[in-house]
Amino acid sequence: MEDKKKISFFSKNETTCPVCNYSFKREEMLTGRGRLIAKDITPELRRTYEENTKFGEVHPLAYFITVCPACWYASPQRDFNNISPNNIDLVSNLIEYRRKIIQEIFAPIIIDFEQERNLYSGAASYILSISCYSFFPPKESPTIKKGISSLRAAWLFGDMAAKVLKENKKELYERFLKIQEIMYEKARNYYNSAYDLALKGKEKLDGVDLGPDIDKNYGYDGFIYIMNYLNYKMSYKEEDIVKKAEIYREIKKTIGKIFGIGKASKEKPGPLLNIVRDLYDEVSSHLQEIEESVNLEIEE
Ligand SMILES: [Zn+2]
Structure with a gap:
């Protein structure tokens, strides 16, 4: 060699x-x-x-x-x-x-x-x-x-x-x-x-x-994103669906606040925004699934 x-x-x-x-x-x-x-x-x-x-x-x-x-x-x-x-x-x-x-x-x-x-x-x-x-x-x-x-x-x-x-x-x-x-x-x-x-x-x-x-x-924004990404990634270990929904709400709240997501006019531009928005959307759709399944149970 x-x-x-x-x-x-x-x-x-x-x-x-x-x-x-x-x-x-x-x-x-x-x-x-x-x-x-x-x-x-x-x-x-x-x-x-x-x-x-x-x-x-x-x-x-x-x-x-x-x-x-x-x-x-x-x-x-x-x-x-x-x-x-x-x-x-x-x-x-x-x-x-x-x-x-x-x-x-x-x-x-x-x-x-x-x-x-x-x-x-x-x-x-x-x-x-x-x-x-x-x-x-x-x-x-x-x-x-x-x-x-x-x-x-x-x-x-x-x-x-x-x-x-x-x-x-x-x-x-x-x-x-x-x-x-x-x-x-x-x-x-x-x-x-x-x-x-x-x-x-x-x-x-x-x-x-x-x-x-x-x-x-990626500085503080990157830190906040990774923390929330990891909270989402590891949330499969949480079996209690109510607690899982709480984890998802917290993630949405924190990254929404830092990156202005959910308020179109205030979105913070930058290299991270698209990646953060993907996480936000994924967490939102899982949260919605949980909320709908819980509502169904209540209705039954
Ligand atoms: Zn030594």
Whole structure:
């Protein structure tokens, strides 16, 4: 495979791990020369890319989280030194725990952060990042950052499930899909907690790159949209139809307010509007179905 085109390089500058003091060279992705040809965004605001025959599989998300190859402490590069100094011992004591959760999720696939990143180690890096953000101070807004890492992990677990299915690895396929579902649920919970914490002034959202993907920061509007999208996506778990209707009403109210939907003259233009309107319409029609079925029951 000597002919294979390079998609990444190891940076000259060394990064020193604040937890174990190990120094290493961070792997960065090369983006030029047609390596990444952007396609549409999905309803989850994930950027998609054209398949690239020249460079093969490229996973831009896989490089975003810096992981110490020695102790598996992990966070985005910009936050790497922002862990609470008081918690360094705690993180240091959890090395074996971090290795064990990754092992359980990925076995028999070997995860090695000394090697070049791939889809699997990329997904693992987000799981580690969620775990390590628990040791960051509130001023670093760890809750929404855990939410974004959870959502990206869900995306990558979906990609991995598709990949292992092609290789006919049924057991891994089932496992990855299950973890994807757990990650979506975590994302939903962290987004909602982050919203409450922001309202109470405990963890701010401004100044945070809210992504949710790495190609663009959709800001607060994108955050509100994703929170409501996830509340809708996970609402299948709510069996009580009255509670489900309440979830739908709340979603309509919140996104209606932020984006001015439902009041034609006040609709807020912008790159998100069409995607948000699709969610609004879908939730509205489900709500209507519930309301009609409940009315029928009353009439009977
Ligand atoms: Zn380390």
